Amino acid sequence: MKLKINILLLVLLMISCTAVFAQVSLHNLRCELLQNPQGIDMPNPALSWELSSGAGGARGDYRERNIQQTAYQVLVASAPDLLTEGKADVWNSGKLSSSASIHIIYKGSALKSKNKYYWTVKVWTNKGDSVWSKPASWSMGLLHYKDWEGRWIGFDRFFANDKESEGRLSARYFRKEFTATRPVASATAYIMGMGLYELYIDGKKIGEQVLAPAPTDYTKNIKYNTLDVTTQLKQGKHAIGVILGNGRFFAMRQAKPYKVKTFGFPKLLMQLVIRYTDGSTTVIKTDDSWKGTADGPIMANNEYDGELYDARKEFKGWSEPGYEESKWLKAAYVQEPGGTYEAQLNEPVKVVKTIAPLTIVKRPGGKYILDFGQNFAGWVRFNVKGPRGTVVSLRFAESLQASGELFRTNLRDARATDTYILKGEGMETWAPRFTYQGFRYAELSGHPGTPKKSDFTGCLVFDDMQTTGSFESSNALLNQIFKNAWWGIASNYKGMPVDCPQRNERQPWLGDRTISAYGESFLFDNTALYKKWLGDIRYAQKEDGAIPDVAPAFWRYYSDNVSWPGTLLFVADMLYRQTGDLAVLQKNYPAAKKWLSYMQTRYMNEEGIISKDSYGDWCAPPLTAEAGKGVNADQKHPSALIATAYYYQLIKMMTTYSGLTGNEQDSTLYADLAIKLRKDFNRKFYNDQGYYGGNTLTDNLLPVYFGLVEEVNKTKVAREIARIIEEKNNGHLSTGVIGTNFLMRTLTSIGRADLAYRIATQKTYPSWGYMIENGATAIWELWNGDTAAPKMNSQNHVMMLGDLLIWYYENLAGIKAAAPGFKEIVMRPEMMKGLDSVNATYRSVYGMISSSWSRSSTSFKWEISIPANTTARISIPTKSAEHVTESGRSARKAKELKFIQMEGNRAVFELGSGDYSFTTEL
Ligand code: RAM
Numbered sequence: 001m002k003l004k005i006n007i008l009l010l011v012l013l014m015i016s017c018t019a020v021f022a023q024v025s026l027h028n029l030r031c032e033l034l035q036n037p038q039g040i041d042m043p044n045p046a047l048s049w050e051l052s053s054g055a056g057g058a059r060g061d062y063r064e065r066n067i068q069q070t071a072y073q074v075l076v077a078s079a080p081d082l083l084t085e086g087k088a089d090v091w092n093s094g095k096l097s098s099s100a101s102i103h104i105i106y107k108g109s110a111l112k113s114k115n116k117y118y119w120t121v122k123v124w125t126n127k128g129d130s131v132w133s134k135p136a137s138w139s140m141g142l143l144h145y146k147d148w149e150g151r152w153i154g155f156d157r158f159f160a161n162d163k164e165s166e167g168r169l170s171a172r173y174f175r176k177e178f179t180a181t182r183p184v185a186s187a188t189a190y191i192m193g194m195g196l197y198e199l200y201i202d203g204k205k206i207g208e209q210v211l212a213p214a215p216t217d218y219t220k221n222i223k224y225n226t227l228d229v230t231t232q233l234k235q236g237k238h239a240i241g242v243i244l245g246n247g248r249f250f251a252m253r254q255a256k257p258y259k260v261k262t263f264g265f266p267k268l269l270m271q272l273v274i275r276y277t278d279g280s281t282t283v284i285k286t287d288d289s290w291k292g293t294a295d296g297p298i299m300a301n302n303e304y305d306g307e308l309y310d311a312r313k314e315f316k317g318w319s320e321p322g323y324e325e326s327k328w329l330k331a332a333y334v335q336e337p338g339g340t341y342e343a344q345l346n347e348p349v350k351v352v353k354t355i356a357p358l359t360i361v362k363r364p365g366g367k368y369i370l371d372f373g374q375n376f377a378g379w380v381r382f383n384v385k386g387p388r389g390t391v392v393s394l395r396f397a398e399s400l401q402a403s404g405e406l407f408r409t410n411l412r413d414a415r416a417t418d419t420y421i422l423k424g425e426g427m428e429t430w431a432p433r434f435t436y437q438g439f440r441y442a443e444l445s446g447h448p449g450t451p452k453k454s455d456f457t458g459c460l461v462f463d464d465m466q467t468t469g470s471f472e473s474s475n476a477l478l479n480q481i482f483k484n485a486w487w488g489i490a491s492n493y494k495g496m497p498v499d500c501p502q503r504n505e506r507q508p509w510l511g512d513r514t515i516s517a518y519g520e521s522f523l524f525d526n527t528a529l530y531k532k533w534l535g536d537i538r539y540a541q542k543e544d545g546a547i548p549d550v551a552p553a554f555w556r557y558y559s560d561n562v563s564w565p566g567t568l569l570f571v572a573d574m575l576y577r578q579t580g581d582l583a584v585l586q587k588n589y590p591a592a593k594k595w596l597s598y599m600q601t602r603y604m605n606e607e608g609i610i611s612k613d614s615y616g617d618w619c620a621p622p623l624t625a626e627a628g629k630g631v632n633a634d635q636k637h638p639s640a641l642i643a644t645a646y647y648y649q650l651i652k653m654m655t656t657y658s659g660l661t662g663n664e665q666d667s668t669l670y671a672d673l674a675i676k677l678r679k680d681f682n683r684k685f686y687n688d689q690g691y692y693g694g695n696t697l698t699d700n701l702l703p704v705y706f707g708l709v710e711e712v713n714k715t716k717v718a719r720e721i722a723r724i725i726e727e728k729n730n731g732h733l734s735t736g737v738i739g740t741n742f743l744m745r746t747l748t749s750i751g752r753a754d755l756a757y758r759i760a761t762q763k764t765y766p767s768w769g770y771m772i773e774n775g776a777t778a779i780w781e782l783w784n785g786d787t788a789a790p791k792m793n794s795q796n797h798v799m800m801l802g803d804l805l806i807w808y809y810e811n812l813a814g815i816k817a818a819a820p821g822f823k824e825i826v827m828r829p830e831m832m833k834g835l836d837s838v839n840a841t842y843r844s845v846y847g848m849i850s851s852s853w854s855r856s857s858t859s860f861k862w863e864i865s866i867p868a869n870t871t872a873r874i875s876i877p878t879k880s881a882e883h884v885t886e887s888g889r890s891a892r893k894a895k896e897l898k899f900i901q902m903e904g905n906r907a908v909f910e911l912g913s914g915d916y917s918f919t920t921e922l
Helices: 002-023 476-491 516-520 527-540 567-579 582-603 640-660 664-685 697-705 711-728 743-749 753-760 768-773 804-813
Strands: 025-031 046-052 069-077 116-125 136-139 172-180 184-194 196-201 221-228 236-245 267-276 281-285 291-293 298-302 306-310 340-343 349-355 359-363 367-384 391-397 417-421 428-430 437-445 456-463 469-473 824-827 837-844 847-855 859-866 871-877 898-903 906-911 914-921
Touching: 025 116, 025 136, 046 116, 046 847, 172 267, 172 281, 184 236, 221 527, 236 267, 236 298, 349 367, 367 391, 367 417, 367 476, 456 476, 469 476, 469 804, 476 516, 476 768, 476 804, 516 567, 516 804, 527 567, 527 582, 567 582, 567 640, 582 640, 640 664, 640 697, 664 697, 697 711, 697 743, 711 743, 711 753, 743 753, 743 804, 753 804, 804 837, 859 871, 871 914, 906 914
Parallel strands: 221 340, 306 417, 824 871
Antiparallel strands: 025 046, 069 116, 116 136, 172 236, 172 291, 184 196, 184 221, 184 267, 196 236, 267 281, 298 306, 349 456, 359 367, 367 428, 367 437, 367 456, 391 417, 391 437, 469 837, 837 847, 847 859, 859 914, 871 906, 898 906
């Protein structure tokens, strides 16, 4: 009898072991946040992985609960078949006791330029071990300047077709033939085509990237792209073709040298490294054996003005072997741009989405207006058939005039026109290469037939990032604002975050992204882009410490204010908190320190006040839309309160970050300065009536959000904020970019989420709903975009989003990081009258987090998913903890849930990974 029991036990144990074992799986292996990246050029990249208990990620997949990693082991090898413990020839980390599964710094043998590395990981958890993960890989770029074997080629001069006065050049074409003498094992192209390039091999375009590489200040730093072209190359004859467009290299407005930075004529440095199967290698590199011409079909191009393409000038077969190149010129050696070379680690820009026109309407004079139903950035690809020499043009605009004509005044002098001249050889399909426009409407002229909707495709062009989140609620307006925000954000990512995609500006203004970048991160994985942009800002920093308002500083604005340059630290802070990557802080700390001290020395008076400011609460709404009618919105109201409050907040961040980044020597200095500034600020700006400064909404929001308000005054100031919104503004905001950055979260933190909700769901002026009521399909630059003068009035700008999207996720869905990277999550959805359900997901670096709640007057239901290797503290609105059930059982009694306490009418629990389904009575 005894023996029998023993055997039974053993069997049971075995079954449960196997079951657990199979449930811990690993997926989404990433090197420096990208999956299988090409051309990493850092000596110690970081590796991350996700654990899950099911198929991985989405709701319903986290079957096993409370999984915590206890150890890991990483193997790196030079070939996939060496990825076993005994054979891994590059790195075997050994089994390390650690819960860390993100940003694991590579510590193996020195990584070599151009090599490809394969890696795998195994983890141990409290619930069993994983097997070795499916291998991932990354390839190294060129680590050293000397790895570049070729020389810069180009033509440092104008050609006949160049339109110097327009700031538009004809594209430069380069070609080179070569022979692969042996069977090819692998081939990789490393390319810097300035300003923009397209690479062809044997007539085929390489890669899906467009508008590449990412723009930078080329005198400081240049991004190269690494492209695997192994499948293109067989033993035998080949040809490389490269087209170069202006991009940001040859400035679009040459006539404004006081403002615009220009870099010269297009130029190229590339090399193609071919490894043969016998182990030997050969490098095809740019030199003066290449041939070039500026007399090709792209007769003029730049971003603002568009492209002029004459298909009659196409050179058939120019990027294939055997092309008759005698009319082409010998490529000239040209000066290198000056910047260091770095692999582009941010995602390439691509045609991410296409949309069909909704309507095509005939207009007088043989013209047509295409309406895509959506304001977006990109271009139109079209099919056309007609006689040789027919000139077809598309002019773009965001909206129409009452007459039905395009409204183009707000583009300022951007010509925003693409022109195609037919070669007359049957159906011709064309899209521009080196331009993009921000538009909803396109006016077609010169079309030789009857254009059909199906001949036109709107191509949305932006950085090919992973989607991080979704959001839906019971409120249709909130959902529509979310959609508009998605289009606005997507339209303004172009290898850097620009302010707008349509007028003659399109600049990466720092102030537009201070907080918006954070909200954007809930929709798009913008980590690599913003890391790159922080680099752009650091490169733009002057010797003395000054940081510009635009970076890369294509427009040279070094106006010395706090709020725009302060974005360096705000965005670094955001990346650290959202992704847990401490390296971001380490990298940016010195630049922030230098700039803060620069500002303090020059602009802080003895009373601790910084009066120097440039923009004030930029684009705050005029009292009524009517009052703002025809008024230019570019009016500056510098504010010492804003400058000083921001400065204080930045110093507070530095106090924390000095310790985290190994700069402890600064901690006390910053801490003391913060204490002094807080006193000074209150002395100067606090009014005993219970408000700050001029008692604008923004003047009061900043001190509250930044923690500047003395304890005794907190209630008064909070009451004043509510009074301004309820009584003065009749439930509306009255904030510009600065105030809107902190509006929704401040209101929520003072217990007035209801007011935040009221503001967010307004349809009257000024509000996001008002924009939509007046036809916005993205987010406007101005609250009164419908009445303001066209001079500075974009219909596709993200800055007015402020902290709205953060609020959607953190406060409506209740998904918020409590520890960097969402290692700890706090879930506390706000309940307010009128909002009955929210369903949101967010893909964190640990995996998918989801929150889907709904409620009636008497009950609350909540389904959540928590990724493995994280924990969450959740707050459930309820009558009492006893009323809460999880999957039909009492939550208080469930052993995977830890009841913490009641906080008002909420029950707080702690739990680990898994899918949970809560129900309770209200
Ligand atoms: C305008 C735009 C831009 C803003 C600057 C200060 O050019 O509104 O978004 O940052 O002004």
